[in-house]
Amino acid sequence: LKNDQLDQWDRDNFFHPSTHLAQHARGDSPSRVIKTANGVHIEDRDGNQLLDAFAGLYCVNVGYGRQDIAEAIAAQAKELAYYHSYVGHGTEASITLSKMILDRAPSNMSKVYFGLGGSDANETNVKLIWYYNNILGRHEKKKIISRWRGYHGSGLVTGSLTGLELFHKKFDLPLAQVVHTEAPYYFRRDDLSQTEEQFVAHCVAELEALIEREGADTIAAFIGEPVLGTGGIVPPPAGYWAAIQAVLKKHDILLVADEVVTGFGRLGTMFGSDHYGIEADIITIAKGLTSAYAPLSGSIVSDKVWKVLEQGTDENGPIGHGWTYSAHPIGAAAGVANLKLIDELDLVTNAGEVGAYLNKTMTEALGSHPNVGDIRGEGMLCAVEFVKDKDSRTFFDAADKIGPQISATLLAQDKVIARAMPQGDILGFAPPFCLTKAEADTVVAATAAAVKTVLG
Ligand code: PLP
Helix, strand or coil, X not given: CXXXXXXXXXXXXXXXXXXXXXXXXXXXXXXCCEEEEEECEEEECCCCEEEECCHHHHCCCCCECCHHHHHHHHHHHHHCCCCCCHHHCCCHHHHXXXXXXXXXXXXXXXXXXXXXXXXXXXXXXXXXXXXHHHHCCCCCCCEEEEECCCCCCCCHHHHHHCCCHHHCCCCCCCCCCEEEECCCCHHHCCCCCCCHHHHHHHHHHHHHHHHHHHCHHHEEEEEECCCECCCCCECCCCCHHHHHHHHHHXXXXXXXXXXXXXXXXXXXXXXXXXXXXXXXXXXXXXHHHCCCCCCCEEEEEEHHHHHHHHHHHHHHCCCCCCCCCCCCHHHHHHHHHHHHHHHHCCHHHHHHHHHHHHHHHHHHHHCCCXXXXXXXXXXXXXXXXXCCECCCCECCCHHHCHHHHHHHHHHHHHCEECEECCCCCEEEECCCCCCCHHHHHHHHHHHHHHHHHHHC
């Protein structure tokens, strides 16, 4: 097929996620057809090689073109492409993967339920939490607390948990069972005189006030990403997670760690929970579980939650929750091969080391630019936030579209992909874990050049 034919069919037939639908259908925004990929590079049908410093959507963690995973998928498809996992049925791949996940998860974790993507896994989590409280007779304890700027998916419950306006407006969200609290976003604190410690105390006070207002008896759980991702790539200030967990424990509120981005190594530790000392009751996993070679997600539940679920089904019969494709054999085969590869190549260590190098060199290159307000990151995550005026921390108007302009310039000038995060002028980087220091240098030099073009 010719490129212009594909372009026409794309506009005529396909409506894309997270896309300005009218502009795309009119042809105002370019269609790019991706053909192949290897390592940290993707290639389009015109032969353009692009350095993908966002690993797709922070998911191709082991890098593109891994033949071991492709072969494991092919072998599974030939042997058994599908059988369901209802009523105790399993496959060697799904059972092996459940063991591999539990071997890597924090020690209080007990069992994994498989889904397809991060959104459905968080949907499962909310249902499990409600089921758990119903079994315990706590029928009013159902609300879920999430943070502004958290990202947990775009379904009805998960879009409600997501604390970004774009995911609510015109969809009549959030649902009433979801309430939001302050994000641990020190750079954007209202009171610039606050130290990090004072800001953590402020986040805790906001959470306490929300619990008091709603009533602890109505609140079932708190969900958070160890490092806020789509909301701006924001590592929490020191002491944040310990302080939040103390409040949750006091009010008997479950904690869900959404590790869709941080799970399986992105912070330089196997889980973000290990990195921050988070003792979750449920952990959400997706993206890095298969490095996106096939769709697969999971809800890992702790001993504490499992004991209640188990007891509940003894009394009430089978749990009424299941997806046709839960534990799909092809996804599971991809997961097994992916986790083996992460171990063999020691990619978690590389994510920590090269990620630290990327953050350091980005800070050296751009830290003193008058329009760079903040450079932050953890492991293989990095963000550069732009401001109109640094001293007064004045932000650009949304209409200036500085973040999108810089990411478009970066792509046009040097063929590097970074993501303009959806809220604020923030350029995000989340490269594959196999990024080398030389490739990190390319990303930093290209970013500095794009910033110079747009902002001087
Ligand atoms: N949770 C987090 C932290 C995410 O970053 C995402 C997606 O980016 C999701 C959940 C939703 O995952 P999915 O897009 O696979 O449904």
